[in-house]
Amino acid sequence: MGIKDFMKKMADKQAETNRKIAEKREKHEIEMQEIKRKRDEMLDAMHPFSGSKKRLEKEYQKERLEQLKKDHVPFCPKCRSTNITFVTKKLSLGRAVVGGAIGSVAGPLGTAAGATMGGLSSKKGKVKCLNCGHTWKIK
Numbered sequence: 001m002g003i004k005d006f007m008k009k010m011a012d013k014q015a016e017t018n019r020k021i022a023e024k025r026e027k028h029e030i031e032m033q034e035i036k037r038k039r040d041e042m043l044d045a046m047h048p049f050s051g052s053k054k055r056l057e058k059e060y061q062k063e064r065l066e067q068l069k070k071d072h073v074p075f076c077p078k079c080r081s082t083n084i085t086f087v088t089k090k091l092s093l094g095r096a097v098v099g100g101a102i103g104s105v106a107g108p109l110g111t112a113a114g115a116t117m118g119g120l121s122s123k124k125g126k127v128k129c130l131n132c133g134h135t136w137k138i139k
């Protein structure tokens with residue numbers, strides 16, 4: 001056996017070893033993923049309202065709130081429900097007055113929001129949550 005054959009054999013063996021290691025690593029990763037998946041499934045089964053589902057729900061609620069704020073949709077500060085009603089108190093207050101007042105209170109940046117709220121709150125005053133009964137003033 002010449003030195004070239006020997007070198008070739010060594011190279012082949014090295015390649016074979018590398019391939020086996022790569023295979024093993026891949027298999028290990030797949031196994032780990034499988035274990036993780038099974039664990040998540042088990043956790044979800046044991047605690048239907050916790051784990052990954054709860055995290056997803058939390059994420060969803062966060063996104064929803066961000067969207068509500070962006071759209072200037074009023075929602076209950078207590079339970080975050082949008083199922084709210086405007087309590088009518090001072091019907092004499094006009095839409096423009098309410099909108100203007102809100103605009104000045106909120107500052108120049110809030111004028112657009114104030115006008116929107118003014119339109120919504122033309123019946124005036126307080127908001128009541130139909131979900132939890134919480135009442136609050138429109139800002």
Ligand SMILES: [Zn+2]
Pocket residue numbers: 076077078079080081129130131132133134
């Ligand atoms: Zn509420």
